[in-house]
Amino acid sequence: MVVSAVAADNLVEISGVSYAYDKRHPVLTGIDMVIPRGKVVAIMGISGSGKTTLLRLIAGWFKPTQGTIRVDAQLTHELDREELYRMRRRMGMLFQFGALFTDLSVFDNVAFQMREHTDLPEAMIRDIVMMKLHAVGLRGAHGLMPSELSGGMARRVALARATALDPMLIMYDEPFTGLDPISLGVIRNLVRKLNDALGSTSIVVTHDVQEALDIVDYVYYLSEGVMMAHGTPEQMRASTDPLVHQFVWGEADGPVAFQYPSRNFSEELGLV
């Protein structure tokens, strides 16, 4: 199942990874995947399939119960706090609803990492922040507070913040959830454009299939913590695997049942 490739070409390599919050309920089992440099890769699956957990494992948030995760040739579970923080400075993450700091303005949100991690003069920080905001089309909104932004604008500011230090890896946790069609299109195109412009690598965790299939290079499909399928967007669209087919085309019933497990219906109504 592992897509073999030369190590140096892969930014993230995951092999045989299992993870469980407690022993009885494994979240992920035997995950193998590689994320090549420069590509945009989607991790898809229905809610509760372990996608976000996988993302957090890559960020070194949790340690895998089994298996190894390498990011830029470093084993994440061997890093101490200091080294992990050093690695995270080269990662950006876009959270589901943006997670902007509500007590800071748009400008200060984007400048946050530069002020925390660098000694850049304020004039230079200003220039970089304006460039980042310009890239997401919100230079004019730099003085607003997060509470004054719409959902789509907040997501764009968060994107500018996540890319503030030109990360090698950008991770998106459900970037399309709860957006209107216009904002969704904007975010979708930005994911691709920013990845290519910054020369970084992106991982998009999502269940918005059609939006994601248009922009990604490769797809991994997770179901109940197991890697069920992977392939290019074309391969996923053409897949005859019933599970993948149901997911990609959004069918109500299939291997993932419409009905929550329940008693026989006629029994429930007292007909038998």
Add this chain to the structure above:
Amino acid sequence: MFDRGAIINFRNVGRHAIDSVLRLGYAARFFALTLAHSGTSFRRPRLIVRELYFTGVLSMIIILVSGLFVGMVLGFQGYQTLKTYGSESALGILVALSLVRELGPVVSALLFASRAGSAMTAEIGLMKATEQLSAMEMMAVDPIARVVAPRFWAGVISMPLLAAMFSAMGVYGGYLIGVVVIGVDEGSFWSQMQSAVDFREDIVNGVIKSIVFGIAVTWIALFEGYDAPPTAEGVSGATTRTVVTSSLAILGLDFILTAFMFRGI
């Protein structure tokens, strides 16, 4: 031998005991981490100054107004009692000692817990629920150093200052009622107060109390916020617990401190 209900009850008692000890352990670890990660706050004092405004300056109104009223009530009640023994001139002593030793630190800490403590818990709980703390962690910035520690020190610094303001306002309230309204002799009011209030015994002990209360309230408020389940009910429950736990802690600690400080008097 035992019926099922009794066993279940017994088991629940055990579980509560274990949970409480576990939480206390977490809280202690959190406290130690806060102290260990305070370096950033002192290297960048602006972080503390900002929080001083929110916890300290914004609490001033309620502290000053309450202090004035408590002092005025002391003026009335003290006068009524002292009059019976013909020692109205000792009113200044009564007002000042009650405030400096007890009411100043205790009442201002109770008010501080409900005004600033609950706000701290709600703010940090919401930051957690909206993934702001996770985002910070992801940006390689420690939320304990950047968010928790500055608030902790701001609370510890502002508490004794607020208690002092409360006492000063209370003394003025007692003066207003005792001297201006009732007509106790102004000279004896102030001079008796001056000779009876001891700097080391009364004022320093009061300040020590308010510093201890400040540590307790801020610690409880920050821990409850940081530990809150990231949901609406979680944050509201944590806010309530902050006010209840820190009020009880203030009163309990006050008893212990008083027992040590004033047992010889």
